[in-house]
Amino acid sequence: MSTDETTQASAAQQSEASPGIIFEGVVKRFGDHTVLNELNFHVGKGERVTLIGPSGSGKTTILRLLMTLEHLTGGYIYVDGEPLTHKKENGKRVELRAKQVAQTRKRIGMVFQQFNLFPNMSVMENIIEAPIHVLGKSKEEARGRAQQLLDQVGLGDRGDAHPTQLSGGQQQRVAIARALAMDPEIILLDEVTSALDPELVGDVLNVLRDLAATTDITMLIVTHEMQFAQDVSDRVLMFDGGKIIEDAKPDVMFSNPSNERTKEFLRAVL
Amino acid sequence: MLAAIFDWNLAVEAFPQLLVAFLKVTLLVTVVASLLSIILGLVWAIGLRQLPAWLGWPLRLFLDFVRMTPIPVQLLFVFYGVVVFRPRVDALIIGVIVFGVHYSTYMAESYRAGIESIRSGQWEAATALSLPATRTWRAVILPQAIRNTLPSLGNWTIAMFKDTPYLIFIHVAEMVTRAREFGGMKFSYIESFTIAGLIFLAASYPTAVLMRKLEKKLEY
Ligand SMILES: Nc1ncnc2c1ncn2[C@@H]1O[C@H](COP(=O)(O)OP(=O)(O)OP(=O)(O)O)[C@@H](O)[C@H]1O
Numbered sequence: 001m002s003t004d005e006t007t008q009a010s011a012a013q014q015s016e017a018s019p020g021i022i023f024e025g026v027v028k029r030f031g032d033h034t035v036l037n038e039l040n041f042h043v044g045k046g047e048r049v050t051l052i053g054p055s056g057s058g059k060t061t062i063l064r065l066l067m068t069l070e071h072l073t074g075g076y077i078y079v080d081g082e083p084l085t086h087k088k089e090n091g092k093r094v095e096l097r098a099k100q101v102a103q104t105r106k107r108i109g110m111v112f113q114q115f116n117l118f119p120n121m122s123v124m125e126n127i128i129e130a131p132i133h134v135l136g137k138s139k140e141e142a143r144g145r146a147q148q149l150l151d152q153v154g155l156g157d158r159g160d161a162h163p164t165q166l167s168g169g170q171q172q173r174v175a176i177a178r179a180l181a182m183d184p185e186i187i188l189l190d191e192v193t194s195a196l197d198p199e200l201v202g203d204v205l206n207v208l209r210d211l212a213a214t215t216d217i218t219m220l221i222v223t224h225e226m227q228f229a230q231d232v233s234d235r236v237l238m239f240d241g242g243k244i245i246e247d248a249k250p251d252v253m254f255s256n257p258s259n260e261r262t263k264e265f266l267r268a269v270l
Numbered sequence: 271m272l273a274a275i276f277d278w279n280l281a282v283e284a285f286p287q288l289l290v291a292f293l294k295v296t297l298l299v300t301v302v303a304s305l306l307s308i309i310l311g312l313v314w315a316i317g318l319r320q321l322p323a324w325l326g327w328p329l330r331l332f333l334d335f336v337r338m339t340p341i342p343v344q345l346l347f348v349f350y351g352v353v354v355f356r357p358r359v360d361a362l363i364i365g366v367i368v369f370g371v372h373y374s375t376y377m378a379e380s381y382r383a384g385i386e387s388i389r390s391g392q393w394e395a396a397t398a399l400s401l402p403a404t405r406t407w408r409a410v411i412l413p414q415a416i417r418n419t420l421p422s423l424g425n426w427t428i429a430m431f432k433d434t435p436y437l438i439f440i441h442v443a444e445m446v447t448r449a450r451e452f453g454g455m456k457f458s459y460i461e462s463f464t465i466a467g468l469i470f471l472a473a474s475y476p477t478a479v480l481m482r483k484l485e486k487k488l489e490y
């Protein structure tokens with residue numbers, strides 16, 4: 001067996017054993033512009049998968065579909081075996097009701113490129129808002145957990161600050177803590193360091209490395225930080241034109257890719 | 271020279287009458303109607319964004335209609351419409367409702383602009399945290415939107431203040447009408463109108479200061 005086949009086999013095994021995320025025939029169109037056409041892929045439970053590919057290849061769209069921020073044009077997405085927005089019923093494609101969607105969505109958290117903290121709330125309030133009003137935690141419980149998370153991201157003493165008083169890197173770490181406060185099984189990270197000054201990138205990546213090392217949370221990552229991707233990923237998917245053109249372990253993908261387009265892309269970004 | 275045109279005795283005589291008219295009509299209508307329009311305007315603005323299309327467009331049509339027809343016409347129309355069924359209706363109540371609904375359509379526009387100024391990332395973060403719609407509005411969107419909207423809500427309230435003389439169309443005499451009557455009776459208008467103007471000013475100024483204080487309080 002070639003390295004490539006081994007990788008594919010292990011990935012398939014992993015996702016069949018415990019499918020964290022399944023994309024099945026996913027189609028996404030904006031108007032008449034087809035971004036994803038019949039896309040299929042699995043991410044195993046606890047797996048860390050990085051999506052790479054040229055601008056406009058649909059990486060963000062994939063994460064936004066999972067977070068239900070975009071409407072799924074065709075196909076199905078499953079999270080832990082549950083249909084996310086559409087299900088098959090008697091061979092028909094049926095859209096789920098908002099309540100059901102919300103139920104599955106709770107398992108997923110997302111960190112955005114632009115942080116998107118709520119500027120009218122303190123750091124602490126940002127983090128405890130959803131645990132209190134979505135998970136139904138008591139204020140004390142939520143605060144305790146939030147403090148723990150703030151310590152974890154190195155901002156234990158900034159709970160009373162407002163987002164505008166923090167640097168970009170600090171805001172992004174708060175956003176990570178806010179997502180983690182919901183105890184998601186899956187976390188989506190879309191270029192979370194792209195909006196940061198270079199000297200602030202390291203702290204954020206260290207927080208994520210730490211997260212990868214100490215939890216079994218499933219991570220779906222879009223990043224231009226190739227060293228980081230190589231360090232934390234179990235698998236890297238190379239996208240082009242809305243298709244996966246290469247699926248490999250990071251050491252293979254970054255040192256010895258088989259696809260010409262991948263080679264070309266990596267030469268340009270590395 | 272001034273004394274020749276401005277009769278202080280007349281001014282002193284006019285003052286208590288005008289003050290009573292101001293408190294009992296102008297201020298009452300403005301305060302109650304602006305509260306009504308501040309609440310209704312918010313309801314409209316949220317409705318326009320949240321309602322399904324088949325309910326959204328009739329609402330939009332209604333709001334445009336109310337905004338684009340003049341207040342005196344609305345006052346007359348509603349007043350005589352209601353009188354048919356309830357001959358003893360208090361015209362002041364009609365006035366409050368018409369002013370409240372009319373200005374709510376302007377306020378809805380202001381709220382809408384404030385809501386649209388919120389970046390889409392705020393909505394998306396709320397979705398990503400699975401916040402229910404009520405919580406998204408209450409805790410995330412409105413605190414930010416209203417902060418942007420407040421100055422124009424204040425301006426609409428002051429505009430309403432200045433429209434209250436239209437109440438005479440439904441036979442409610444507020445302060446400016448009283449000032450004109452007083453002036454007509456005494457063959458000199460300047461005293462009563464000066465007093466009316468000063469009363470207006472004395473009431474608007476603290477309102478403006480209060481609004482500024484409130485804006486400060488909503489800062490973060
Ligand atoms: N809301 C939208 N309306 C129309 N077209 C869109 C929209 N969002 C994305 N697209 C298009 O979909 C395609 C994929 O976009 P997407 O943002 O997923 O790419 P990406 O791989 O994340 O790119 P980048 O590396 O630049 O972030 C692009 O051609 C983009 O123009």
Ligand SMILES: [Mg+2]
Pocket residue numbers: 059060061
């Ligand atoms: Mg992108």
